[in-house]
Amino acid sequence: MYLHGTSKINDKGHLEIGGCDTVELAREFGTPLYVFDEALIRQQIQKYHEAFQKSGLKYQVAYASKAFSTVAMYKLANQEKMSLEVVSEGELHTAVKADFPRERIHFHGNNKTVSEINYGLDENIGCFVVDNYCELELLNKLAADKGKTAKILMRITPGVEAHTHEYIQTGQADSKFGFDLNNGQARTGVEKVQELNNIELLGFHAHIGSQIFDVKGFQMAADKMVNWFAQVKKDFGMPLQVLNLGGGFGIRYHKEDTPLPVGDYIAALSETIQAESKKLGLDAPEIWVEPGRSIVGEAGTTLYTIGTYKDIPGIRRYIAVDGGMTDNLRPAMYKAKYEAMVANKANETKLETVSVAGKCCESGDMLIWDVDLPAVNPGDILAVSSTGAYGYSMANNYNRIPRAAVVFVQNGQADLVVERESLNDIIKNDRIPERFL
Numbered sequence: 001m002y003l004h005g006t007s008k009i010n011d012k013g014h015l016e017i018g019g020c021d022t023v024e025l026a027r028e029f030g031t032p033l034y035v036f037d038e039a040l041i042r043q044q045i046q047k048y049h050e051a052f053q054k055s056g057l058k059y060q061v062a063y064a065s066k067a068f069s070t071v072a073m074y075k076l077a078n079q080e081k082m083s084l085e086v087v088s089e090g091e092l093h094t095a096v097k098a099d100f101p102r103e104r105i106h107f108h109g110n111n112k113t114v115s116e117i118n119y120g121l122d123e124n125i126g127c128f129v130v131d132n133y134c135e136l137e138l139l140n141k142l143a144a145d146k147g148k149t150a151k152i153l154m155r156i157t158p159g160v161e162a163h164t165h166e167y168i169q170t171g172q173a174d175s176k177f178g179f180d181l182n183n184g185q186a187r188t189g190v191e192k193v194q195e196l197n198n199i200e201l202l203g204f205h206a207h208i209g210s211q212i213f214d215v216k217g218f219q220m221a222a223d224k225m226v227n228w229f230a231q232v233k234k235d236f237g238m239p240l241q242v243l244n245l246g247g248g249f250g251i252r253y254h255k256e257d258t259p260l261p262v263g264d265y266i267a268a269l270s271e272t273i274q275a276e277s278k279k280l281g282l283d284a285p286e287i288w289v290e291p292g293r294s295i296v297g298e299a300g301t302t303l304y305t306i307g308t309y310k311d312i313p314g315i316r317r318y319i320a321v322d323g324g325m326t327d328n329l330r331p332a333m334y335k336a337k338y339e340a341m342v343a344n345k346a347n348e349t350k351l352e353t354v355s356v357a358g359k360c361c362e363s364g365d366m367l368i369w370d371v372d373l374p375a376v377n378p379g380d381i382l383a384v385s386s387t388g389a390y391g392y393s394m395a396n397n398y399n400r401i402p403r404a405a406v407v408f409v410q411n412g413q414a415d416l417v418v419e420r421e422s423l424n425d426i427i428k429n430d431r432i433p434e435r436f437l
């Protein structure tokens with residue numbers, strides 16, 4: 001397993017993260033346990049700031065909080081001077097509870113409800129990223145009811161196909177997201193904005209997809225978006241300021257993954273924006289990006305306790321852990337590949353190829369097909385790396401399995417940031433009709 005950030009093997013031959021022995025963490029907090037390397041999260045955020053500062057562009061880096069949404073994480077994002085992208089009233093509520101500065105909150109979503117829009121308006125958030133005509137009209141009406149003007153970006157589908165899993169592509173024409181640039185929807189949207197009294201258009205947004213390793217797709221989208229931005233300024237005389245180019249910067253889950261350093265993505269984007277703006281005689285717009293995975297993904301490691309095993313001679317050995325698709329849906333949903341090590345046997349060199357199964361009632365509940373591990377015993381601790389993004393945030397209670405706890409580790413200190421769900425949490429919303437009593 002690749003050792004990210006502060007991860008290392010300590011004198012006991014155990015995996016250590018943030019100066020904490022993971023075997024001790026498993027004992028103290030139980031398993032499955034999401035462990036976040038706080039220093040690595042902060043370091044990733046700083047890389048974005050450094051790259052933008054180098055470019056000279058005005059910018060905001062918004063944390064795409066769907067990747068890992070908790071009050072502690074939002075506090076950290078604020079400390080590190082990020083903005084925040086939310087897509088639901090649940091995420092917005094988390095931000096409110098974290099006292100996140102409202103003017104730096106951007107509200108996304110292809111079907112925001114009345115209650116969600118009203119929540120955003122009441123909190124005077126920085127902007128709504130409007131996805132479609134229906135939302136434009138609804139937002140205008142709800143803002144008018146409150147005597148407010150809603151600042152917006154319009155989400156544009158630029159017609160760029162990102163090279164990634166089809167479920168996490170979003171920039172292509174056939175997408176549920178955004179106003180299509182090529183078929184005229186985007187232009188009609190701007191015309192509509194002009195007729196609405198309670199909407200102020202700040203600029204545009206595009207997000208082409210996720211877990212992208214190449215700069216080409218980003219550059220193509222940036223190129224199209226600057227041209228569109230300039231066109232709208234010219235044709236409609238609008239004082240636009242912002243171009244939001246989304247997130248999607250790839251990370252390393254597995255040795256097959258080849259992400260670029262964060263600075264390379266931002267440098268490529270900035271150069272495209274600056275060159276195109278110059279060509280068009282335009283002052284370069286303020287650039288916003290919204291990374292999620294690349295902020296928290298590699299900083300997260302999940303610890304499991306190994307339980308049973310099953311041998312199928314000549315085929316494979318399954319070893320089973322006390323979690324699975326309930327704490328990490330990504331292998332089942334995207335065939336995502338992960339790396340792992342046995343945290344209490346990190347120095348053992350005699351390895352065998354096994355497959356790691358979850359404990360849910362689904363054959364597809366496999367965390368890793370074919371990984372090299374030392375011989376294991378029940379009670380050993382398995383560490384799966386790069387689980388920080390879309391792990392906890394996509395966790396679920398299938399088979400009534402409680403959601404796992406989350407700890408942040410740094411300088412030898414472990415702080416619980418999300419408690420493990422209890423069995424009573426599992427049934428807390430159940431109600432018994434009187435006739436069953």
Ligand SMILES: Cc1ncc(COP(=O)(O)O)c(C=O)c1O
Nearest residue numbers: 064207210211247248291292293
């Ligand atoms: C609109 C939008 N912005 C940002 C992101 C964050 O993507 P990632 O976590 O890959 O950086 C996503 C998710 O793909 C998204 O849909």
Ligand SMILES: N[C@@H](CCCC[NH3+])C(=O)O
Nearest residue numbers: 066168210211330389390
């Ligand atoms: N949840 C996805 C990515 C979707 C991102 C949101 N548009 C993943 O785990 O990779």
